[in-house]
Amino acid sequence: MTTTLPSLFVSHGAPTLAIVDSPARRFLLELGRTLPRPKAILVASAHWETRGGPAVSLAAKPETIHDFGGFPAELHAMQYPAPGAPDVARRAAQLLSQAGFSTGESATRGLDHGAWVPLSLMYPDADIPVAQVSIVHGGSPGAHETLGAALAALREEGVLVIGSGSLTHNLYEFRSQPIDTAAPAWVSEFGSWMKDRLDAGDREALLDYRKLAPHAERNHPSEEHLLPLFVAMGAGGESARAERLHASFEYGILAMDVYAFS
Template sequence: MTKAPLLFISHGSPMLALVDSPAHRFLRELGTTLPRPRAIVMVSAHWQSLNGPSVSLAEAPPTIYDFGGFPPALSQIVYPAPGAPGLAADVAVQIEHAGFPVRRHDTRGLDHGAWVPLSLMYPDADIPVFQVSLIHGAGPQEHERLGRALASLRDQGVMIIGSGSLTHNLYEFFGQPIESPAPQWVTEFADWMFDHLGRNEREAVLGYREQAPFAARNHPTEEHLLPLFVAMGAAGERSQPERIHHSVEYGVLAMDVYAFS
């Protein structure tokens, strides 16, 4: 049986759901080309839990509008995908067996790191979805270990998506046109990640904070890159990451998407 897809997606701004752009068009096309999964587990930059990961068990997860200052049309989007409470409960136990303390949430919905890309990839909202949170304060190595705890889901037809952003400095984001060119500090970081991921140089990527150019400027905080390390862990050490999309929005948001074979 072929393993279910495993992706790292840069979701950028919530406006990705509405505004035409290369990344918007790519995600719309991507959903039509991938094998249909039994369910999807999303690990989003917008859910972090203290001390260990959390798992959402909601039967009908509501759409969470965890942002402000955007047009009202964005908050009128509803993504009514069913949850997967039985599968999610099994995954919570699986993560516990890997040595993590786990919290369970019966009602938590889908944050915009989950529903924005999914609304483009699977607009019919007919694939069950649940979320696993990041671990607040934990770094790349711990999230890579969390990914390893999820790896077997792919053999069960469950797609794993880490949703963040390859670069994410909102201090330099607001007010720029979507088509603004990327400055050198964004380009050099994205190129470094492309080179080291493409060669599967895992230790270098896990140590990006010390090794990659302009790492702290592109990620003043780490939460938008941590889903990448979850994807790396789920892929396994012999995986071959492939960048399947690259574009930049608002000058500072690299919208790269990686698939892990």
């Protein structure tokens, strides 16, 4: 019997999460061991956006994409050689099309750092097949919740659906501060509002966070790093309960929250 998995929202922070010690890194190192083992993983990453609708990755052997610059050579040399999951990607495309999305396919798309960095901690053996689904450029939180809801059936088929982004993400505020810098009020107050609304199951407020949450635009000058949260929320199902599994801050400006929806 296949175990129904939760959907997850993972804050992946900076690419150095893969190599620099922090509470969030230590948490992710343990997280994979606490979950039922999935047959495959489908990641909606902030770092793959497509226009007009979502797309899925069909690569049988996805490359490790180093979509960043200026980081240590050790990080640029890292590989995450997980097999692809083209059958799961095609199933996802079918579900998305049935939900009314115009869905594309990429035969060559690899794993960007929003996927392989957290997965390298959660599943370091790289032995679980992985596919990606893109977020939609310019798509609303509501559209991404609907996208996630279309993928909810995968959870009953042994697939772990992960939205990978960051609960807060304003890199314009980075001033080379240490990783353990305390979060300013504009960051912590936004994170607390999100937690309160998620705990309450207040989806209407969450979908309108841009107007209702304190400091929303300062924490997300653009929305791509929060949209995976709505994918994970939708994939959890209509009556899903949000559970915060981890909370910490890095560099003062990155809230590293991890949520499960089930």
